[in-house]
Amino acid sequence: MHITSKTYDVADLWAAQELYHSNGWTDGLPIVPPTRDAVQACLEWVMTPPDQLLGVEPVRGVPITAEKLAINAVMAGCLPMHFPCVLTAFTAMLRPEFLLHGATSSTGGCAVFIVLNGPMRRELGAAGSFNALGNSDRATAVIGRAIRLALINILQVRPGGIDRSTVGHPGKFSYCVAEDEEDSTWLPLHVQRGLPPEVSAVTVMAAGAPRQIMNEWTTRPEDILETFAAEMRANMRHYSIWGGNYTLIIPKQLRDHLQAANWSKTDIAAYIHQRARIHRGEWAEVGKGAVVRERGDSEYTALPTPDDLLVVAAGGPAGGFGAVIPPWLGLKSRAVTLPIGACIDCEPPAR
Template sequence: MTMVCSGFLTQGRMTAKGLEMPGLPFTVHPGHVNVVKDEKLREHARGKMLEQVIEGLTVQPAEAAVVTEPAQRDIIFEGSFDEVQEHFLQHEWSEGLPVTPPTLARVEAFLKYTDRSPEEIVGTLLPGNREATIWNIAVNGVMSGCRPEYMPVLIAIVEAMADPVFGVEHLGHTPGTETLIIVNGPIVKELGFNFTQAALRPGFQANTSIGRFWRMFMRNVAGFLPHKTDKGCFGGNFRIVLAENEDAAADMGWEPLSVDLGFRRGENVVTITSCTEATQAIEVGAPTAEEILRNIEARMADNHLFIQFFFRGDRTRPTIVLTPAVVKVLTDAGYTKSMVRQHFYENAQLWVANLSGMIVQRFYRGIEAGNRPEQIGTSNELTRYIRMVGHPDDILVVVSGDPDRDHVMICAQNGFIGQPVSRKVQLPASWQPPRKPA
């Protein structure tokens, strides 16, 4: 028996079906419990909700209908381009933008860029409980407007998505977490990723179409559908892929993110991480590196880094994207990347009294449970500062964006949802970097 608020009933039923419990009974609270007084909550619980509990535990649910899905090479529709668009919209296989029809010829073109079998299962994804395969990666890559040569990157993304550490099944939650995809290695230049000015702006095919692929695959294979399994209160669009400016980082003596995460320099790597809140530290430039760091840290504290999960004892891993102009000032002053992370760890501190009432209650519970005393302390006193992450290495630092601007992007990672996961991009034996247009 599961208890839900009324706004989550459809999501609950579809999630239960994906977990192979299609007959799971529910008791439903009308509206959201956070905006109801305690006495009203008790009244609901003693009335209709109690009746639903008794019925759910004593009445056998009806048998669920068996649904079969088409095989890989089945032709599911034939028609004009416009008719294909309408068919896909009606079946919720499109997010509303035109798709490239995934004909067999187009899918086969993608499969030429991997040595892996089309039938290979990469993982099983909730809430839909569907298998992610090399074949349906190619299909959704076609639909998203990707080029065939992007296929190795798409496979690495899905491998990371399927890793239990990432926890893809949680991404339909209320905050509507989006995913930041970061690419490292020679493939950044080989596939034409933008990694300088407008690094996260649409307009570059690799960054844009691969970002769209993430959301398309989440929809069509994992099974996240708005108003159904995806209950993001506001949600967001797909994120453009972020490519690191490794040349700029190397010029200033910094290793790329992929090396920080355990890979060798020169390896092609994809990293995914949740980004629930994103903000910019605008014009952080100052005469000294210390002032620049303080300016960034002030905005990190404003961002809160989704700190309620830190109070629960979960690990939070924010991503800080620095432009080359900012890194140049820091490295000229002798700062290594580890020194920058240490500075952020020690000085990006939150004034506890700024938290909302419910999060203050979670703070109190975290103190009572003894969670992370080195960072949040042991006192219930609210008029004090606390650290926002558990260790300097919890902060991901990436160099990208306009080389001549002093802006910084801050992405708050969501604690137990979407921990950073990286995968090496496996290129086919016959890989040749695509020729750039004349």
């Protein structure tokens, strides 16, 4: 296995850190030095040659090879067993419908949100319970960080350069969650999106920061979901009126109420589709009246169709909390789900 990337000799670990920081090759945090052996181990795990082309960033024509991605995965702290998720996630981001250049160069400040599904979660120890959107476990932390480092070092997505984010959000360090499939009666996300339940999969979405909600005062599904829908309406008023993929993170306490009433993910999506919508005239209430004009009665939906909602079972066992993860900018970028370990040159699944 022939690694072609340039190598550097450094005196020790601390010298390696300074080399990477001084060259802008990090996200501001310390990195794991990507030694030749460590990079080769990642590539051998997925049985992929270093020069395997995963795809080409379409706007600037930058090729993405397995070797370059493995280097950044090692830097992020990935073990070889984490690399299939990183490789699949980046392959999904290269699909035209994800609109990688727009999502990474926009002033809107989105990050790449990643959902892990299937048996590989257990193999990696990826937790979907306590602190699910935070530092819940090693796997989700390093997989999400690997994607960010790859954007920085392969596509030059640095703040003030390609990355024009006005504010950004902490998901730009790492934004990865594993669905809690074992403690849920719902279909896992990847099954909802057309893949067999026995495969492992990654879903990527260009996403804003999570918006946390709470409703501890009811067991009625309609009341619980109205709180989620209200937060989606708030996002349409305060950020973008355009509909697209939204994600609901539903932890166990609220999930139990919904499941006890026999509400499926499909039922949830149908209800949210009807409730998460606003009229353009509402923008006048939040300081945006100048763009309402004569279209105040026009109705906009957060979800073009119920299928555009991603429902993820994740979060700790107690507390009536949940989260809404909004899209970067409506339908300009679409969530993509790919199976892990599939041929990277094969046609993607239907959704």
